[in-house]
Each structure stands twice: as C-alpha cells, then as structure tokens.
Amino acid sequence: MSLARTESPIVRRSLIGIALVYLGVFIFIPLFIVFSTALQKGIVIYLNSLKDSDTIAAIQLTLLTALIAVPLNLVFGVAASWAIAKFDFHGKNFLLTLIDVPLSVSPVISGLIFVLLFGLQGVFGPWLRDHGWKIIFAPTAIILATIFVTFPMVARELIPVMKAQGNDEEEAAITLGASGWKTFWYITLPNIKWGLLYGVILCNARAMGEFGAVSVVSGHIRGLTNTLPLQIEILYNEYNFTAAFAAASLLAFLALITLLIKSLVEYRFRSELKAVRKQGAH
Amino acid sequence: MSIEVKNIVKSFNSFKALDDVSLKVDTGELIALLGPSGSGKTTLLRIIAGLETANSGEILFHGKDARDKKTKDRQVGFVFQHYALFRHMTVFDNIAFGLRVQPAGIRPAEDKIKAKVKHLLELVQLDWVGDRYPSQLSGGQRQRIALARALAIEPKVLLLDEPFGSLDAQVRKELRQWLRRFHDDLHITSLFVTHDQEEALEVADRVVVMNKGTIEQIGTPQDVYHKPASVFVLNFLGNVNLFHGRVIDGKMYLGEAPVDGRGDLSATSIKSANLYIRPHQFDISRESQGDNAIGAVIKYINLAGSSVKFDLIADSGNSLQVEITQGEYSRLQLIKGEHVFVCPKDITFCEYEI
Numbered sequence: 001m002s003l004a005r006t007e008s009p010i011v012r013r014s015l016i017g018i019a020l021v022y023l024g025v026f027i028f029i030p031l032f033i034v035f036s037t038a039l040q041k042g043i044v045i046y047l048n049s050l051k052d053s054d055t056i057a058a059i060q061l062t063l064l065t066a067l068i069a070v071p072l073n074l075v076f077g078v079a080a081s082w083a084i085a086k087f088d089f090h091g092k093n094f095l096l097t098l099i100d101v102p103l104s105v106s107p108v109i110s111g112l113i114f115v116l117l118f119g120l121q122g123v124f125g126p127w128l129r130d131h132g133w134k135i136i137f138a139p140t141a142i143i144l145a146t147i148f149v150t151f152p153m154v155a156r157e158l159i160p161v162m163k164a165q166g167n168d169e170e171e172a173a174i175t176l177g178a179s180g181w182k183t184f185w186y187i188t189l190p191n192i193k194w195g196l197l198y199g200v201i202l203c204n205a206r207a208m209g210e211f212g213a214v215s216v217v218s219g220h221i222r223g224l225t226n227t228l229p230l231q232i233e234i235l236y237n238e239y240n241f242t243a244a245f246a247a248a249s250l251l252a253f254l255a256l257i258t259l260l261i262k263s264l265v266e267y268r269f270r271s272e273l274k275a276v277r278k279q280g281a282h
Numbered sequence: 283m284s285i286e287v288k289n290i291v292k293s294f295n296s297f298k299a300l301d302d303v304s305l306k307v308d309t310g311e312l313i314a315l316l317g318p319s320g321s322g323k324t325t326l327l328r329i330i331a332g333l334e335t336a337n338s339g340e341i342l343f344h345g346k347d348a349r350d351k352k353t354k355d356r357q358v359g360f361v362f363q364h365y366a367l368f369r370h371m372t373v374f375d376n377i378a379f380g381l382r383v384q385p386a387g388i389r390p391a392e393d394k395i396k397a398k399v400k401h402l403l404e405l406v407q408l409d410w411v412g413d414r415y416p417s418q419l420s421g422g423q424r425q426r427i428a429l430a431r432a433l434a435i436e437p438k439v440l441l442l443d444e445p446f447g448s449l450d451a452q453v454r455k456e457l458r459q460w461l462r463r464f465h466d467d468l469h470i471t472s473l474f475v476t477h478d479q480e481e482a483l484e485v486a487d488r489v490v491v492m493n494k495g496t497i498e499q500i501g502t503p504q505d506v507y508h509k510p511a512s513v514f515v516l517n518f519l520g521n522v523n524l525f526h527g528r529v530i531d532g533k534m535y536l537g538e539a540p541v542d543g544r545g546d547l548s549a550t551s552i553k554s555a556n557l558y559i560r561p562h563q564f565d566i567s568r569e570s571q572g573d574n575a576i577g578a579v580i581k582y583i584n585l586a587g588s589s590v591k592f593d594l595i596a597d598s599g600n601s602l603q604v605e606i607t608q609g610e611y612s613r614l615q616l617i618k619g620e621h622v623f624v625c626p627k628d629i630t631f632c633e634y635e636i
Contacts, residue, residue: 168366171333172428174353175360176380177435186383190370 034252038245049243050250057223058231059250061139065227066207069146073203077154078196082188084155085162086170096159099152111145111216118144137219142227145213150206157199161192197265201258208254283344283438283471284309285330290339292325299325300336301495310469312462314482317492318518323475326492327441330473331358343438356439359432359470363444365424367416373427374412377402380435402430422453433468442474446481454478458485479519483507491515508630516558516631521603525626527557534629538573543629555634561605562589563628566614575623578602583618585611592616594624 007015039046049055080099084092102110116122118135128135135141169191173183189196211229218225226234228251235244285307292300300322307313315323328334330341332353341348348356368376377399381390390398403409406426416424425445432440445461446454462485465472476482482489483503491498491506491514499511510516525536530552533540543557565571578594581601590611594602604624606614616622 168362168364169368171353172360172362172366172368172431173379173383175331175333175356175358176383176431177354177357178379178383179354182383186379187368190368 031252034245034248037241038249040245041242045242046246046249049240049246052243054223054226055231055235055243055247058226058228058247061142061226062208062228062251064139065143065146066204068143069150069207070200070204072147073151073154074196074200076151077158077199077203078192080155081158081162082184084159086167099155101152102149103152103156107149107210107212108216110149111213114141114145114148114213114217136217137221137225139225141217142214142225145217146207146210149210149213150203153203153206154196154199157202158192158195161195162188165191197262201262204258205255209251284342285439285471285473286340286342286345287326287330288340288342290326290329290336290341292322292329292334292336298495300329303339303492303495303497305490305497305500307471307473309471312465312472312485312487313474314486314489315473315475315492316477316479316482316489316518318477320494321492322495323490323492324443327443327473327475330439331360331441332356333360357435357437359429359435359437359440361425361428361432361440361442361445363447365416365421365428367424367428367431369416371415372412373403373408373414373416373419374399376416376427377431377434380431398434402434405433406430420453421449422457425449425457438471440470440472442472444475444477446478447476454481461485483519491518493518510631513556513558513631513633521561522558522630523561523602525557525559527555529553529555529632529634534632536574536626536629537576541574541626541629543632553634555632557629558631558633559626559628560630561591561603563630564604564606564624564626566592566604566606566610566616566622566624568614568620568622570623571625575625576602577621577623580616580618580620580622583616594622 080095083089084096115136117124118128118141119125120129120136122136135144169187170183173187174180178186208227209229210227211233214227215230215233218227218230220226220230220234222234228247232244232247232251235247286305288304290300290303291298303322303326305326315326317323325334329336332348332351336349343351343356367373368379371379378395381395381398384390399412400409403412406429408423408426408430411419411423411427416427419427429442429445442461446457449457458481461474474485483506486503488500489503489506490500493514499506499515501509501511506515507519510519516522527534527536527541529535534543534555534557535541536557541557543559567575570577577597580592580594582593584591584593589605589607592602592604592606594604596602602624
C-alpha cells in the first residue's frame with residue numbers, strides 16, 4: 001500500500017481512471033441495459049412476463065439445481081482441498097488436474113459427456129431405459145451437468161487458502177486434546193470460511209448461470225427442462241425482447257443478492273476479518 | 283513424568299532424519315535439543331508429541347509404552363516456533379480452547395475455565411490482553427500466550443520447538459531467563475529445541491547435541507562446553523583454534539613442552555594429532571614465556587562484550603582467536619599491530635588417528 005502512495009498523482013489517477021472506464025464499459029453499461037430494456041414497456045408488462053408459467057418453471061428448476069449442486073460441491077470442495085492441502089499422498093497432482101478438468105474443457109463437451117454416458121445411445125443408455133429411468137432431456141441431467149461444471153469452484157478457492165495457512169493451528173489443537181472433528185469444526189472451518197464463502201458464491205453464480213453444458217443435455221422442453229439461461233435464449237430467439245430481458249434481469253438480480261449477502265456477512269464479522277487478515281499478512 | 287525414547291529411526295523418503303536415537307529425560311528436567319537445522323531435533327520433538335510416527339523404536343512415558351497413544355491423549359503441551367495461535371480467537375479463547383474441547387464428563391464448568399485462564403494470564407504476566415486477537419500482540423507476547431495455552435491442559439510434559447527462534451535478540455534473552463525461572467517454579471518435564479548454543483547452555487539442565495540425525499553428546503552445559511565428546515560438539519558450541527601437534531607418551535605437545543588438557547592419550551607410539559584450544563585458554567604477553575609460546579601479530583581487537591577478543595596472525599601464518607578479560611587487557615595495554623606471544627594453558631580436545 002505504501003508503495004502505491006509513492007506514485008505521482010497523475011499515475012495514480014490514470015490507473016484509477018482506467019479501472020473505472022473498464023468496469024463501466026464491461027459491467028455497468030451492460031447491467032444498465034439489461035434492466036432498462038426489461039423495464040422499457042413498463043413495470044406491469046415486466047411483471048407479467050415474469051409470471052409466465054414457463055418462466056416460473058425455469059426459475060424453479062434453476063433454483064433447485066443450485067440448491068442441489070452448491071451444497072454437494074461445498075462438501076466435495078472442502079474434502080478435496082483438505083486432502084490436497086494438508087496431506088501428502090500418491091496421485092495428488094493427478095487429483096489436482098482432475099479438479100481442473102471442468103474448467104479447462106468447453107462446457108458443451110461437459111454436456112456431451114453426459115449424453116454419451118446416459119443418452120439412449122450411450123454407455124448406460126439401454127440399461128437405464130430398461131429400468132424406466134430417464135436422465136438425459138430431464139432435470140436430472142441438468143443437475144448432473146451443473147454439478148460437473150461447478151465442482152472446481154469451491155476447491156479451487158480453498159486449496160490456496162488452506163496451503164497458505166499450513167498445519168500449525170490444527171496440530172496445536174490436537175496437542176491440546178481436540179479430536180479430529182473438533183479440530184476441523186473449531187479451527188479449520190473458521191480459518192477457511194472466507195475462502196469458502198467466495199467459493200460458494202462463485203459456485204452458485206455458475207450453477208445458476210450455466211448455459212453450454214445444460215443446453216446440450218436439456219432437450220429444451222418448455223416448462224420442464226429449461227433453466228433460466230435457456231429460457232432467456234428461447235425468448236430472445238422469438239424476438240420477445242421484454243420477456244427475455246425481464247428474465248435476464250432476474251438472473252442478474254439473483255447475482256446481486258448473492259453479492260449483497262456476502263457484503264453483509266463481511267460487515268457483520270469485520271473486526272474478526274481484520275484480525276485474521278492482519279496476521280495473514282506476516 | 284519421565285520420557286524415554288529408544289532406538290528411534292525416522293526417514294522422510296530417502297532422507298534419514300533420525301538414525302537410532304536414544305534419550306532419557308528425567309521427571310522435572312529441562313532439556314535442550316541443540317543442533318544445526320536438519321539435525322533431526324524438531325523431528326524428535328514431534329515424534330515425542332505424536333505429531334510424527336517413527337519408523338521404528340520405542341517411546342516410553344513414565345516407563346509405559348506410548349506409541350499407540352494418539353497425540354490428543356498424550357497430555358503433552360506443545361509450543362510451536364511460529365506460535366500457532368488460533369488467529370480467529372481472542373487470547374482468552376485461545377487459552378481456554380484445551381479446556382473447552384474436553385469431553386463433556388471431564389470438562390470444567392465455564393466459571394472454572396474463566397478462573398483458570400485468568401490465572402494463566404497472570405502467570406505469563408499478560409493478564410490485560412485477554413480480549414485481544416493474536417495479531418494485536420508482539421512476538422514475545424504471542425509466545426507467552428502460546429505457552430499459557432499449552433499449560434492450560436496441565437500437561438505432564440512441555441515440548442517447545444524453537445520457542446524463541448523468531449524473536450529479536452533482546453526479547454529472546456529476556457524470555458529465556460523467564461523460561462528458566464518459570465521451569466524452576468513449575469518443575470514440569472520440558473524439552474526445547476534450539477539452534478542457538480548460548481540459549482541451550484544458559485537455560486537447560488542438560489544439553490543434547492544433535493547432528494545429522496544422531497546424538498553427538500548428552501551432558502550438562504558445563505560438560506558439553508568444556509568436555510566435548512566430538513569435534514562437531516566442540517565447533518558447534520563456540521569458537522576454537524586448531525593446532526597440529528603431537529602425542530608422545532600420553533602427553534600432548536604443541537611445541538617443546540607438554541600442555542595440559544583432555545583427550546584419549548593412550549597412544550604408545552608418537553602420533554601427530556589435531557589439538558583444539560578455545561580462545562579463552564590462552565595467556566598473552568609481550569615476552570616469550572615457556573617453550574609453547576607462539577609469536578603472533580595482533581590484527582584486530584574487539585572490545586565490545588565482557589571479554590576482549592583478539593584476531594591474530596601467528597608467525598607460522600595461521601590465524602588465531604584469543605580472548606582475555608577486560609582487566610587483563612587494561613593491565614597489558616595491547617595495541618593493534620603489536621607482536622605478542624600467546625601461550626596455551628589447556629587443550630580442550632585432542633584427536634589423532636589410532
């Protein structure tokens with residue numbers, strides 16, 4: 001921080017200026033357009049387009065997907081990063097690479113994997129059909145694809161945090177007589193909770209906003225297998241701009257709410273956060 | 283409680299951290315594990331605490347096998363080099379932690395915990411920091427809190443891993459004297475790891491000198507300093523001058539006359555030997571005294587400290603380090619560049635091939 005203060009005011013102001021212009025062009029203007037287009041024809045039409053039964057179904061499916069995918073990936077992310085950061089074992093690098101797979105392959109391919117696995121022509125397709133189970137072109141596939149696409153989010157956020165913190169505090173807790181579970185609950189979890197919060201927010205944002213992978217496995221059955229992003233695309237392709245942007249504004253609104261929750265939590269624990277960050281800076 | 287380790291071996295992949303280490307610590311002793319980094323001292327401490335598992339060997343707590351006991355059941359207080367205080371908890375909660383995680387049956391009531399934490403804070407002379415977070419304390423304060431936290435569970439053994447390693451020299455000195463007094467009051471069996479020989483010699487009842495995963499010597503500070511068991515111990519515990527002399531008929535010779543000193547002098551034939559002499563084991567004079575006097579020129583005089591340190595170049599070309607008292611120095615009034623004679627009084631260590 002003190003380094004930045006030695007820069008001349010011109011450098012400082014132009015850096016701030018560049019950042020603001022960049023944010024304006026790529027964040028504020030698009031966000032403004034989403035909301036203004038959505039409300040172009042008035043609030044009544046805006047609300048009515050959201051009351052459309054297909055849109056409501058899409059909202060419900062999106063929330064359900066996030067509600068399942070986020071907790072599962074929360075548990076997986078904590079377990080995986082705990083294993084990777086605190087223990088040495090064979091195949092650790094392989095596990096790290098595996099975790100990165102969903103981030104490095106195109107979401108469309110992620111979706112395709114599930115079609116190839118569970119589709120009618122897929123590996124498990126005939127067996128699933130014989131048992132009367134339908135996964136592809138059903139909500140199940142959407143949830144599976146979303147879990148797949150979002151599973152690195154929490155782990156990626158936590159691994160650096162856990163590595164940086166090392167094992168010292170856990171070891172101290174154990175020498176003080178704490179069991180493994182108590183150590184995790186009282187020492188590890190509080191230390192990673194900020195990383196966890198960011199991870200969950202990212203995971204949630206991606207789960208609600210995922211398009212590619214979900215699009216491949218969905219089958220676009222209206223009112224049944226359309227998530228909010230898919231519904232927006234359909235409305236947009238039908239030149240139903242108000243409805244499309246209304247749905248889009250809803251998605252943006254959900255994202256803003258998550259950020260608001262994050263800020264509130266940070267505000268609530270500000271003194272503790274300050275103490276943790278100060279010590280972390282050593 | 284006494285601790286005994288027998289024939290401990292520990293490897294990390296191909297690196298042998300401990301190679302057949304045995305050590306017995308009596309109840310109430312304060313022991314220093316002294317050695318350079320990589321000598322295995324911290325590994326030994328962690329094995330005793332149960333934070334690492336030995337590949338082979340025994341650990342006995344009060345004569346009973348402790349290998350199957352988990353760390354949390356060993357009742358050891360462990361103080362970490364970097365404190366390892368719980369950063370998200372206040373100082374009070376840090377100290378109370380060990381009491382609060384006890385199983386419901388044994389756990390003391392909250393008011394008892396409060397009283398105990400207060401007592402411990404007074405013990406480490408920091409009763410006014412209970413509400414603070416560790417990040418708001420200085421290094422020395424954090425280390426004392428770490429000690430109070432370790433003591434809260436009334437451990438039978440206290441293990442300290444480089445407890446003063448990351449503190450500045452002044453605080454370090456204060457804290458190690460404080461640790462000594464503290465130990466004298468509580469008499470809890472304690473082991474501490476250090477790479478600072480001064481610290482080990484000043485604080486410990488006995489010093490365990492370690493090198494490359496083995497124990498070089500166990501002894502009182504006096505013994506390891508004055509009667510080193512190996513050249514390594516000799517070098518590690520302070521400056522020393524090396525001379526090439528001889529052993530003849532059980533006597534050590536530097537020049538023409540025998541010099542007193544320690545060493546295995548059983549050799550019957552004449553042997554050329556390495557003779558090691560500590561800087562304070564010399565007399566300095568302007569005139570040659572005796573047959574062993576070595577002529578040398580004073581290159582540098584260091585007056586800071588309780589003794590006066592000289593760097594000299596002997597007439598043979600070797601460099602020499604000599605220490606005399608301030609009183610002796612003011613009597614002699616030696617100056618830089620002067621030619622003097624140094625005469626060894628006592629040989630600290632003698633080594634020759636048999």
